[in-house]
Amino acid sequence: MKIVLLGPPGSGKGTQAHLICEKYNLPHISTGDIFRANIANQTELGKKAKEYMDQGALVPDELTISIVVDRLNQPDCKKGFVFDGFPRNLAQAKELDKMVELDKAIMIYLDDEEIINRLSKRRMCKVCGNPTHMDWLVNDKCEKCGGEVYQRDDDAPETIKARLIKQKLPQDVIDFYKEKGIYEQITSTDNKEKTFVLVDEILKKI
Ligand code: AMP
DSSP, X not given: OEEEEEOOTTSSHHHHHHHHHHHHTOOEEEXXXXXXXXXXXXXXXHHHHHHHHTTTOOOOHHHHHHHHHHHHTSGGGGXXXXXXXXXXXXXXXXXXXXXXXXXXXXXXXXXXXXXXXXXXXXXXXXXXXXXEEGGGOBTTBOTTTOOOEEOOGGGSHHHHHHHHHHTOOOHHHHHHHHHHTOEXXXXXXXXXXXXXXXXXXXXXXX
């Protein structure tokens, strides 16, 4: 199963990617997570990526594509994968197309008002990486593993607005996957399990 999840920040791509990977035992490739890990480890890549991420901008394609190539070359990707947050523009979509044949590109749609509401309440688990929500926490801890949670730097209100403007998924990416006959769209619900039922209906057809 070779899948990409498309959609605005906060649409639930990360959560759905976690659920798909759990059910189908696939590697989850989040370019955002890879950048955040590099920032935490203070690598050269992390330093470069941070400049863009702090402004709510996309990291340049050259850097992003190089981390994707490295990741796809790892043996666990042979059985399939779920991309979350890649591609974000046509150049990235075309590069990925040269490397692999995707089964589905699934857009998880959500309108802007709901995105702002969700992102401002989003929290991340320090232990299991689960993207969660203030309302889902149990005693202020991750509802899945009990780990401590934190707010991503780029989920600050000003950066959220910048990301929505600067990172709107271009229509040409959608058209690219429509032309290939692999594009599907669902609307994110406020319940992750319900949204997963919609996603899984698509996956079962592969
Ligand atoms: P995400 O966790 O997917 O929301 O990504 C967090 C940040 O990492 C984004 O706001 C971008 O700055 C950067 N990023 C993640 N994926 C990409 C990508 N495919 N292309 C460019 N920048 C990316």
